[in-house]
Amino acid sequence: MPERPSGPPHPPLSDGVVTLRPWTEADAGAIVSICDGDAELARWLDRLPQPYTERDALEYVARAARGWAGADEETPLAVTDASTAEIVGSCGLSWRPGQSIVEVGYWTARSARGRGVAPRAVRLLAGWALAELGFARLELRAEPGNAASLRVAEKAGFSFEGILRAVHEDARTGARVDHALYSLLATEL
Numbered sequence: 001m002p003e004r005p006s007g008p009p010h011p012p013l014s015d016g017v018v019t020l021r022p023w024t025e026a027d028a029g030a031i032v033s034i035c036d037g038d039a040e041l042a043r044w045l046d047r048l049p050q051p052y053t054e055r056d057a058l059e060y061v062a063r064a065a066r067g068w069a070g071a072d073e074e075t076p077l078a079v080t081d082a083s084t085a086e087i088v089g090s091c092g093l094s095w096r097p098g099q100s101i102v103e104v105g106y107w108t109a110r111s112a113r114g115r116g117v118a119p120r121a122v123r124l125l126a127g128w129a130l131a132e133l134g135f136a137r138l139e140l141r142a143e144p145g146n147a148a149s150l151r152v153a154e155k156a157g158f159s160f161e162g163i164l165r166a167v168h169e170d171a172r173t174g175a176r177v178d179h180a181l182y183s184l185l186a187t188e189l
Contacts, residue, residue, distance in 0.1 A: 002134035004095045008068050008077060009132075013124040018117055020077040020091060020124055022068065023061045027078055030087040031057035034109040041107055044146050046171040048107075064092070073097075076105075079121045081112075088112035091121035093129060100136040102129050106152070113148070119155035126156065130186040137186070141167075141179040150180060157189075158182035 012021035023031075035041055036052035049056050060076070067075035076092030089108040096102070104125055108118045122140070129135050140158050142149035153160070161183055166176035 001098075001100050002136075004070065005068075005133060006070065008075070009128050013077075013128055014082050015120055015124055017082050018088070018120045018124070019080045019082045019085075020121055021080060023064045023076065023078050023090075025058060025061055027061060027087060028054050028057035031060060034087065034089075035107075038110055040110070040113075044143060044149065045107060046173075067092075074105075077125070079106075079108075079117060088115075088117050089121060091118070091125050093125065100134075101139060102135050102137075103139045103141065104129075105140075116155070118152040122152060122156040126184050127189060130184070131189055135186065138184045140182040140184075142182075144178055144180045150182075153180075153182040156184070158184045159188075 008022045009020065012019050014020070032052055032054055035048060037050070042048055042050045063072055063074065064076045066072040074092055074094050076090045078087050079089035079091050080087050087109065089106060089112060091104065091106040094103040094105060104122055106118050106122055126138050129138055140153045141164070142153065144163060159182060161181045164179045164181050167179050168177050170177050
């Protein structure tokens with residue numbers, strides 16, 4: 001069974017349009033600028049605090065570092081414009097101990113939405129997790145009403161498997177919500 005890596009991809013993953021690299025404390029201001037007050041992000045990311053502060057951003061960066069050190073299950077990477085290095089989003093993996101299944105998650109800055117950033121980032125990370133690390137399956141979950149996220153899954157080559165009913169408890173409302181489940185197998189790269 002493949003093992004979780006001991007650190008982020010090195011060198012950073014890039015397709016010439018987007019680059020995925022580790023978050024740094026220097027990114028905190030950009031994270032706040034992107035996340036604070038973005039109603040669309042807050043709508044679909046129930047654990048995203050609003051208002052979003054520098055302290056929240058620094059904790060996000062610290063959690064990412066802990067994740068890559070093996071002390072947390074989530075390992076997000078900064079998604080940047082490959083030519084300008086501007087931060088345009090986040091894309092990361094959630095690891096399931098003892099399984100050869102990994103879950104991908106992402107968010108995109110308002111200024112970068114609709115430009116194909118998220119599908120590119122997801123596809124880069126998928127290739128690394130499945131082809132380079134040897135995981136068998138990558139999953140992507142999104143609320144069925146999140147049409148933009150469902151398009152990302154499809155554009156990145158994931159297959160729709162079905163609806164997981166009442167699978168997630170929304171941290172803001174306490175309501176149970178459905179998730180659409182998509183997957184990409186190593187044999188489908």
